[in-house]
Amino acid sequence: MSCTVDLPVPGRVLAVGAHPDDVEFGCGATLAKWADAGAAVHLVVCTDGSKGSWDPDEDLDALVRRREEEQRRAVEVLGAQDVEFLRAPDGELDATRDLVAALCGVIRRLRPDVVLAHDPWRAYRLHPDHHAAGLLAVRAVVAAREWHAHPGQPHGPHRPGVLLLFEAGRPDHVERVHDHLDRKVEALLCHRSQWRSTMGIGDRPDEQRARFVRRVHDDAQAAGLRAGVRAAEAFRRMTDC
Numbered sequence: 001m002s003c004t005v006d007l008p009v010p011g012r013v014l015a016v017g018a019h020p021d022d023v024e025f026g027c028g029a030t031l032a033k034w035a036d037a038g039a040a041v042h043l044v045v046c047t048d049g050s051k052g053s054w055d056p057d058e059d060l061d062a063l064v065r066r067r068e069e070e071q072r073r074a075v076e077v078l079g080a081q082d083v084e085f086l087r088a089p090d091g092e093l094d095a096t097r098d099l100v101a102a103l104c105g106v107i108r109r110l111r112p113d114v115v116l117a118h119d120p121w122r123a124y125r126l127h128p129d130h131h132a133a134g135l136l137a138v139r140a141v142v143a144a145r146e147w148h149a150h151p152g153q154p155h156g157p158h159r160p161g162v163l164l165l166f167e168a169g170r171p172d173h174v175e176r177v178h179d180h181l182d183r184k185v186e187a188l189l190c191h192r193s194q195w196r197s198t199m200g201i202g203d204r205p206d207e208q209r210a211r212f213v214r215r216v217h218d219d220a221q222a223a224g225l226r227a228g229v230r231a232a233e234a235f236r237r238m239t240d241c
């Protein structure tokens with residue numbers, strides 16, 4: 001399959017993730033690259049992240065607040081503008097009409113040139129929220145362009161030029177990110193509450209953190225091989241939005 005490399009830098013970008021940290025894993029370096037080049041980058045996080053702890057005695061309200069705070073710090077590291085939280089219960093996300101309407105409203109207000117989201121069609125994906133968040137984003141992109149969908153919204157229809165799906169089952173586009181991998185790592189490490197569960201950083205933090213950084217670099221190198229570039233994030237590119 002042929003693979004395209006690097007979109008022109010978009011003016012406005014919206015990245016949609018299921019949980020705090022998903023956008024950073026999927027496309028953090030690309031967002032940092034575009035933000036540095038002048039793009040206005042916005043994030044939406046669909047769930048409240050309330051299942052993101054292995055501590056049975058965790059105060060879940062405090063965890064939600066902490067994860068939103070971590071996400072806001074990561075947004076600053078990426079050089080993005082802001083993040084909005086849809087606050088659906090973690091682990092129970094569905095692409096419901098209400099959530100589609102909410103995300104459709106965000107797309108119409110922000111008018112992004114590029115939308116980035118989980119690939120909802122990736123086979124054998126375990127986490128249902130990632131599937132649902134991808135589906136939610138796709139449905140919201142389609143609704144946002146239709147004049148007769150959610151007609152009571154204050155902003156008129158909008159059609160993004162490109163949809164980039166991360167965690168893609170069959171990627172066909174890469175963004176070169178060699179110079180922005182450090183920012184991706186720094187943004188990911190803002191999610192301190194997830195160090196143990198998703199980044200494997202626990203009882204031997206120095207060693208495990210170094211291993212995590214290596215993993216991010218190795219993944220980017222593997223993605224880059226697809227197009228013969230040094231380091232990349234890979235996507236499925238859709239232009240019939």
Ligand SMILES: [Zn+2]
Pocket residue numbers: 018019022127130
């Ligand atoms: Zn996730």
